Amino acid sequence: MAGDKVVVLGTYVSMFSMRAQVALNEKGIEYEKKEEDLANKSPLFLEMNPVHKKIPVLIHNGKPVCESLIIVQYIDEVWHDKNPLLPSDPYQRAQARFWADFVDKKVYDCGRRIWATKGEEKEAAKKEFIGIMKTLEGELGNKPYFGGEDFGYVDVALIPFYCWFHAYENFGNFKTETECPKLVEWAKRCMQRESVSKSLADPHKIYEFVVSLKKKLGIE
Amino acid sequence: MAEEVKLFRTWSSRYSLRIVWALKLKGIEYETIFEDLTNKSPSLLQYNPIHGKVPVLVHDGKPVCESLVILEYVDDTWKHNPLLPQDPYEKSMARFWANFGDDKLMKSIWQLFIAHEKDQDVAAVAALENLKIVEEQLKGKKFFHGETIGYLDLAFGWIANLVSIIEEIMSLKLVDGERFPHLSSWIQNFMDAPVIRDCWPPRDKMIIKYQVGREKHLAAATPK
Numbered sequence: 001m002a003g004d005k006v007v008v009l010g011t012y013v014s015m016f017s018m019r020a021q022v023a024l025n026e027k028g029i030e031y032e033k034k035e036e037d038l039a040n041k042s043p044l045f046l047e048m049n050p051v052h053k054k055i056p057v058l059i060h061n062g063k064p065v066c067e068s069l070i071i072v073q074y075i076d077e078v079w080h081d082k083n084p085l086l087p088s089d090p091y092q093r094a095q096a097r098f099w100a101d102f103v104d105k106k107v108y109d110c111g112r113r114i115w116a117t118k119g120e121e122k123e124a125a126k127k128e129f130i131g132i133m134k135t136l137e138g139e140l141g142n143k144p145y146f147g148g149e150d151f152g153y154v155d156v157a158l159i160p161f162y163c164w165f166h167a168y169e170n171f172g173n174f175k176t177e178t179e180c181p182k183l184v185e186w187a188k189r190c191m192q193r194e195s196v197s198k199s200l201a202d203p204h205k206i207y208e209f210v211v212s213l214k215k216k217l218g219i220e
Numbered sequence: 221m222a223e224e225v226k227l228f229r230t231w232s233s234r235y236s237l238r239i240v241w242a243l244k245l246k247g248i249e250y251e252t253i254f255e256d257l258t259n260k261s262p263s264l265l266q267y268n269p270i271h272g273k274v275p276v277l278v279h280d281g282k283p284v285c286e287s288l289v290i291l292e293y294v295d296d297t298w299k300h301n302p303l304l305p306q307d308p309y310e311k312s313m314a315r316f317w318a319n320f321g322d323d324k325l326m327k328s329i330w331q332l333f334i335a336h337e338k339d340q341d342v343a344a345v346a347a348l349e350n351l352k353i354v355e356e357q358l359k360g361k362k363f364f365h366g367e368t369i370g371y372l373d374l375a376f377g378w379i380a381n382l383v384s385i386i387e388e389i390m391s392l393k394l395v396d397g398e399r400f401p402h403l404s405s406w407i408q409n410f411m412d413a414p415v416i417r418d419c420w421p422p423r424d425k426m427i428i429k430y431q432v433g434r435e436k437h438l439a440a441a442t443p444k
Contacts, residue, residue, distance in 0.1 A: 051320065051353060065312045067319060077308035090296035091282055097289045102270060135270070 006031035007059040015160035016068035017056040025195030027079040100157035115171040126172040137183040162187040166203035225250035228276040234378035235287035236275035246298045303371040318375035325350040334437040358402035
């Protein structure tokens with residue numbers, strides 16, 4: 001659509017911002033990415049997401065859409081003629097929504113506990129994380145993508161976490177590749193897509209970010 | 221097209237009620253399977269191996285789980301009497317507010333419900349703030365969806381029933397007509413809607429269930 005103005009308010013490290021970027025890139029939509037400083041929230045940000053004050057926010061011709069999976073669905077519906085992310089079949093669509101919701105409910109919190117806790121709690125988080133990855137690997141099966149032959153909604157929901165794996169693995173002392181080789185194969189396949197590689201952060205920068213965040217929060 | 225639609229639910233689950241209402245609004249015939257969550261049936265565990273929860277909709281043998289996902293599936297599959305708006309922006313707003321209802325509003329009301337007396341004031345502030353946000357969304361509208369009941373009304377439907385039950389148990393008024401004129405009207409309109417009103421679980425049973433649940437939480441939580 002000519003004359004569309006699309007802005008993504010996000011942060012470099014947020015896997016949720018990355019979802020919006022991957023989706024827009026998949027659709028070939030030009031957009032402006034604004035890096036938000038969450039310690040010093042901009043007036044625009046507070047105006048666009050007064051309810052949650054969280055990133056990402058997609059601003060399309062001045063109208064804000066919040067919550068990353070809602071943003072991805074919105075992008076898919078507005079620019080529906082290119083690279084559809086959700087399947088057209090209602091049942092397949094429901095399955096995609098279920099698994100994206102599963103990623104939302106499980107991965108972030110568990111991943112966080114790996115680097116934010118220690119001792120038994122950390123060990124438990126690591127085990128849980130591996131369990132979650134194994135469940136996802138099971139759902140992937142032999143398909144190239146969660147979407148089947150084509151990169152889709154669940155792939156968008158999960159792939160941004162891949163750049164956080166290095167940090168999780170370092171703090172949790174494990175290797176996802178050893179535990180879930182097929183899942184890592186899937187991630188590397190996704191990274192071959194420019195839409196993804198352009199959007200994901202450098203895993204080493206994520207690791208450094210977590211190190212400094214731990215210091216700030218006073219976590220050993 | 222002979223279709224087989226089954227709904228796994230419990231007698232009290234507010235999430236399951238969303239699907240009961242949706243199927244009624246669409247005029248879909250279905251079979252109800254009541255579950256005892258302390259003794260889950262093999263079928264439920266087979267259809268929802270990940271979460272083991274209700275509701276589960278099984279359509280021609282294929283299961284759909286998570287109530288908001290099921291609502292969208294019902295709307296995608298049976299296209300008459302649409303529940304979601306057609307416009308992508310309006311749709312995203314409906315989804316946003318449904319999530320807000322589940323993530324923030326319900327949690328804050330629950331926190332108030334299980335708070336010890338000394339923590340109730342603080343918990344009430346959060347709950348009232350969130351209710352005020354929802355009140356704003358109803359300005360100029362009979363239902364969240366507009367003139368008729370839609371997705372967001374079904375998503376918020378639990379407010380119409382549960383809030384008054386909590387108010388009765390706690391002997392307090394959360395949603396009063398003065399502070400929440402729109403929400404109070406909506407509750408009345410929603411409760412009385414023909415499709416909705418016959419589906420409420422028995423109130424006396426609900427009062428007992430929630431009272432017992434509250435006592436358990438209060439006993440388990442160690443006051444600071």
